[in-house]
Amino acid sequence: MNSDQQGAEEAFSGSPQKDRRLMVERLRAQGIRDERVLEVMGRIPRHCFISEQYWDQAYANHPLPIEEGQTISQPYIVALMTETLALKRTDRVLEIGTGSGYQTAILAELAAEVYTIERSRVLLMGTCARLEAAGYPNVHVRLGDGTLGWDEFSPYDVIIATGATPKVPPSLLRQLGEGGRFVLPAGDRQVQRLWLIERHKAELNKRELCYCSFLPLMGKEGWPEEEPTRHH
Ligand code: SAH
Secondary structure: OHHHHHHHHHOOOOOOHHHHHHHHHHHHOOOOOOOOHHHOOOOOOHHOOHHHHHHHHHHHHHOOOOOOOOEEEHHHHHHHHHOOOOOOOOEEEEEEOOOOOOOHHHHHHHOEEEEEEOOHHHHHHHHHHHHHHHHHOOOOEOOOOOOHHHHHOOOOEEEEEOEEEEEHHHHHOOOOOEEEEEEEEEEOOEEEEEEEEEEEHHHHEEEEEEOOOOOOOEEEOEEEOOOOOOOO
């Protein structure tokens, strides 16, 4: 925890440590078993990734607004996705949709290197500063369309998309290495299924985890960018 986070820890009304403990107990009751995931989520100050006006709900099990009309996913989904990725200390991870950087921080604690792509410059500016202050030298950030992946550092051991696409983006599949795990929500705009895809040699195994509802990834292999409004 850095000095900003320490300050936020003290400014929090009530006890963030206690709220985090309760959140972890709830995650356990909901079926999360990976102790490393539970330990990290019990330690990272989630409230530092959202605006102060939502601090009273920082550890509740629902999504919360961040800037640019986006949201930080609910803790259960974050825990489920992270657990499913079965991260190893040596893994190189590609994340699509940096958002607040909360999921990024969790990945950075459990893997070797995290390459994360965000489409919104506004979000990324705040998030970069936050991640840098928190001290994650193993996080590499890029502004751009993450549905195309980040070819330069591929193949990845793990890929995670924290926004939904209509289909599995072929570019991301191509960048998944041998033995790699890829978790993503894919489906229609309102409701999707959460998928785990594993690569074994030439074979791809696909398993459905649950129904879910994520914001869309807008991009070449995601949803089409919104048409600019025309004024006549
Ligand atoms: N994981 C984030 C929440 C992400 S919400 C967190 O913990 O806070 C989905 C994010 O995907 C938003 O920040 C949105 O701006 C971003 N996004 C949408 N389309 C994208 C694209 N094509 N490439 C990268 N990021 C994208």
